[in-house]
Amino acid sequence: MEENLRKKLESGPLNFESYFSQKALGMKASEIRELLKLVETSNVISLAGGLPNPKTFPIDILKEILEEVITEHADKALQYGTTKGFTPLRLAIAKWLRKRYDIPTSKVDIMITSGSQQALDLIGRVFIDPGDIVVVEAPTYLAALQAFSFYEPTYIQIPLDDEGMKTDVLEERLRKLKAEGKKVKLVYTVPTFQNPAGVTMAEERRKHLIELASEFDFIIVEDDPYGELRYSGKPVPKVKALDDEGRVLYLGTFSKILSPGFRLGWIAGEPHFIRKLEIAKQSVDLCTNAFGQVVAWRYLDGGHLERHIPKIIEFYKPRRDAMLDALERYMPEGVRWTRPEGGMFVWVTLPENINATAMLERAVAKGVAYVPGEAFYAHRDVKNTMRLNFTYVDEAQIEEGIKRLAETIKELL
Numbered sequence: 001m002e003e004n005l006r007k008k009l010e011s012g013p014l015n016f017e018s019y020f021s022q023k024a025l026g027m028k029a030s031e032i033r034e035l036l037k038l039v040e041t042s043n044v045i046s047l048a049g050g051l052p053n054p055k056t057f058p059i060d061i062l063k064e065i066l067e068e069v070i071t072e073h074a075d076k077a078l079q080y081g082t083t084k085g086f087t088p089l090r091l092a093i094a095k096w097l098r099k100r101y102d103i104p105t106s107k108v109d110i111m112i113t114s115g116s117q118q119a120l121d122l123i124g125r126v127f128i129d130p131g132d133i134v135v136v137e138a139p140t141y142l143a144a145l146q147a148f149s150f151y152e153p154t155y156i157q158i159p160l161d162d163e164g165m166k167t168d169v170l171e172e173r174l175r176k177l178k179a180e181g182k183k184v185k186l187v188y189t190v191p192t193f194q195n196p197a198g199v200t201m202a203e204e205r206r207k208h209l210i211e212l213a214s215e216f217d218f219i220i221v222e223d224d225p226y227g228e229l230r231y232s233g234k235p236v237p238k239v240k241a242l243d244d245e246g247r248v249l250y251l252g253t254f255s256k257i258l259s260p261g262f263r264l265g266w267i268a269g270e271p272h273f274i275r276k277l278e279i280a281k282q283s284v285d286l287c288t289n290a291f292g293q294v295v296a297w298r299y300l301d302g303g304h305l306e307r308h309i310p311k312i313i314e315f316y317k318p319r320r321d322a323m324l325d326a327l328e329r330y331m332p333e334g335v336r337w338t339r340p341e342g343g344m345f346v347w348v349t350l351p352e353n354i355n356a357t358a359m360l361e362r363a364v365a366k367g368v369a370y371v372p373g374e375a376f377y378a379h380r381d382v383k384n385t386m387r388l389n390f391t392y393v394d395e396a397q398i399e400e401g402i403k404r405l406a407e408t409i410k411e412l413l
Ligand SMILES: *Cc1c(COP(=O)(O)O)cnc(C)c1O
Pocket: 114, 115, 116, 117, 118, 141, 190, 195, 223, 224, 225, 252, 253, 254, 255, 256, 260, 263, 264, 265
């Protein structure tokens, strides 16, 4: 005993790093996240969040549904389920896609996932070999980059403007790649109220994207967590609704329209693709949380979601308006921003000589936080942008936050 203990003390602590896989060694925590963690506990107005507002959670209805589920559906809710998901929920989602989005679901299969995040990881597993070319928007959703990067793709960035991904630039790149004997495997897009940029891809571009997919033979991942949260402007068809070759995998989620705590999302796509994704999911978690699926089924099937969405919109729209008003009022010349018709974010572009990552500490000292834009670029090659969230704090805080942010920027001009 004593001998063992002495040996242990002599050899020192384990060399933890030496046990990790090469892939794990490549995973890094973001410094920004660490800095933003500090913000949560101080008086800083945080426009950095990415969270829905808890005041939009439908607590009263959920109380009733939970009671119903535990008394009437415990056999399903407390049991293992199938990997593809609880069938009544899958059917209710199919109906939703047909009714609201004109997606013809007869040729589409649906698998429930542990949030869209799992769908992104499964798509990486099933479609991406190291070196495969994946096209992303610039900027794009950070968590998608994190999920895909594990599978070591080569990224191509396509710039965005107020009408979403510039598909003319994409076409140019595709032609060039083809001439070099290269091929794009997958295009990832958040076409509606994009995270982080807030912009929406115009209908013409959606059609163009579908044409390009057909001509250059790639698949499209349409990530659509915000589509229901429209505060102004006219609806645009889903990319999936324009897809008659089965090239689009459509990702939906309950996170922004019910609650992210349920961790419930879905993939709708060609049955052949879904079958492989299902096999991939089996080894990850066997099945998605069955209890949540039964609750979500009662919520959707009972018409509660349809009735609740207008309330979320009513709650968020004044905040969006407050942010755009405040930007107009306080921002100095040379600062540009997007004007989202829905979703949760505004994207701000500073004059090129201001580094938004470096500016964050100064902003926090002035009492406001944001997410620097750098991490939202696959190539991390743009430094003068930032993402602002308008769903978490109230209108007065938004105004004060933007005022403080404008003061910070003015100091650096
Ligand atoms: C919030 C969000 C999601 C949702 O992810 P979940 O895992 O379903 O919570 C997916 N994609 C984008 C772009 C998002 O902003």
